[in-house]
Amino acid sequence: MVPSGVLGLEVNPKKCEFFPCSAEARDSFATFSHLLPGLKEVSAQSFALLGSPICSEAIPEAFEERRQLLLMAAERLGDLPAHVALVLLRVCFAVPKIIYFLRTVPAWLYPDHIDSFDYVLKESVERLLNVSLNPDQWVLASLPIRNGGLGIRRARDVSLPAFLASSEGVVGLVTKILSVNGDRPTIPFASDAVAAWRTLNPNVPMPDKLDRQRLWDDIGVRRVFDGLLEGAVGADKARLLAVSRPEAGAWLQALPSPHMGTLLDNNSMRVAVALRLGCDVCEPHICICGTMVESNGHHALSCCRCVGRFPRHHALNDIVRRALLSANVPCMLEPPGLSRTDGKRPDGLTLIPWEKGKCLLWDATCVSTFAASHMGRTVRAAGAAAELAALRKRDKYSALLTKYLFVPLAVETSGCWCAEAKIFLSELGQRLREGGHDPRSGSFLMQRLSIAVQRGNAASVMGTFASGRARDGLFD
Ligand SMILES: [Zn+2]
Structure with missing residues (x-):
């Protein structure tokens, strides 16, 4: 030797x-x-x-260590703008920070410890965003953005999918290393995890690919969301349906940057989050139009003197104009010489053909998901108010449809787009990519539009108080 x-x-x-x-x-x-x-x-x-930790005895202390780290991170995040803090909390400091821990220890067997970690998380979200969350609102906030939440996942929800996917993912390799005489070693706690998952999701088949955490997680997320939807009525139901549309959360996916105009100020962030989760937006008060504004702030979104409407309308058109120019499609806003049936001009026109030799006209509109005139539809289907607005726009442009293509850019205050607008924006994203721009150009475009909608909502809420002064600066 x-x-x-x-x-x-x-x-x-x-x-x-x-x-x-x-x-x-x-x-x-x-x-x-x-x-x-x-x-x-x-x-x-x-x-x-x-x-x-390798031994069960070490798990409580490991939890406490991670809870303390989260407390410290949340305190320091308080020095940053709320939008930046939320993004950092979501992608770095909350569950992503402990995902390896959750994948390797049977954390669900320690409900008190896991709840105390989640409690710190909830308190941090409330403090960073200046909102108050009731239990249902916190459950919604903890769902992924694509399912209507803020993407701040609770350790309680992630622990089982993480452990199940991890144990299924390593079992092959562990067998290769440890197998003697063809026997199959078992991963400690793996069968307990499956049993716990079956108790939570009775009669639901297991995912096709057992080592994919996302597939395990999706089943739990659907169960939680369906639970919320089941108990919801009226505006709450309309809100839940709307925010569960993927495009409604595009503003949450944006990288907050003041240089790119994608940083929401703290108050706009607060209003946007509160409207999404159904939290109180303000104290009940009388709007400048004389109508009562409830604490949910919904009146502001459809008020006849809504001050957020004009800057939002301008911002949406400007973003589309810039995107078209970037895609090498010359265009202009408010083209002279073209008028629709009511004599008004469309918002924009491409100066070269868009498709089949025809130039494209567009007209943007943003309608409230919660307006009394729309609620009958929006409690049944997400985006129904946007679809109706699109239909009305198309009617107004009927005289111009023989010569031009027309796309209604109809969006709801909750962030849902009408189907035609989604197709157009996706095509515009495709042309930006083909023109050599970033492969994520389409997503960036949706994020900028989504942020403009949320800024408009915040301006509308602030505009209900007095002569519009409160909205100063939101669109600067
Ligand atoms: Zn009003």
Whole structure:
């Protein structure tokens, strides 16, 4: 046998740890430490691999450590703009920070610890965004953005999917390493995890690919969302249906940057989040139009003197104009010489043909999901108010349809677009990509439009108080 030193391999005792699996093994520590001076003995409470505890005894302390780190991170995030803080919390400091821990330990067996971590998370969201969340609103906030939430996942919801996917993902490799005489080693707690998952999701088949966390998670997310929807009526139901449309959360996916105009100020952020989750937006008060504004702020979104409407309308058209120009399609706003049936001009016109040799006219409109005239439709289907607005626009342009293509850019205050607008914006994104722009150009375009809608909502809410002064600066 060649001594290890000859090969240049030396054991560094200071980096070695000794963990006794039994009382007899503990007695042999003296022998080992004599051979390796500096060898450290670790207890079951501190025995960890890559930062994740190996023994159950260590899990409560590991939870507490992570809770403290979250507390510290949340406190420091408070120094940043709310929009930036929310993005950082979502993608870095909340569950993503502990995902390896959740994938490797049976965290769901420690409900008190997991709830106390989630409690800190909820408090952090409330403090950073200046909103108050009731239990249902917190559950909605904890769903992924594509399902109507803020994407701040609760450790309680993620722990089982994470552990199940991880244990299924490693079982093949573990078998290869540890299998003796063809027997299959089992992953500790894996069968408990499956049993716990079946209790939560009775009569639901397991995902096709067992090692995909997203597939396990999607089933739980659907269950939670359906639970919320089941108990909702009226405006709450319309809101839930609307925010569960993927495009309604585009503003939450945007990278907050003041240079790109995608940073929402703290108040706009608060209003946008409150409208999405159904939290109180303001104290009930009398609007400048004389109507009562309830605490949900919905009146502001359809008020006849709504001050957010004009800057939002201008912003939507300007974003589309700029995107068309970037895609090498010359265009102009408010083209002279073209008028619709009511004598008004369309919002924009491409100056070269868009399709089949015809130039494209567009007209933007933003309608409230919660207006009394729309609620009958929006409680039944997401985006129904936008579809109706699109239909009305098309009627007004009937005289111009023989010569031009027309697309109604109808969006709801909740962020749902009409189908025609979605097709047009997706085509515009495609042309931007083909023109050599960023492969994510289409998503960036949707995010900018979505942010303009949310800014308009915030301006409308602030405009109900007095002569519009409160909205100053929102669109600067
Ligand atoms: Zn009003």
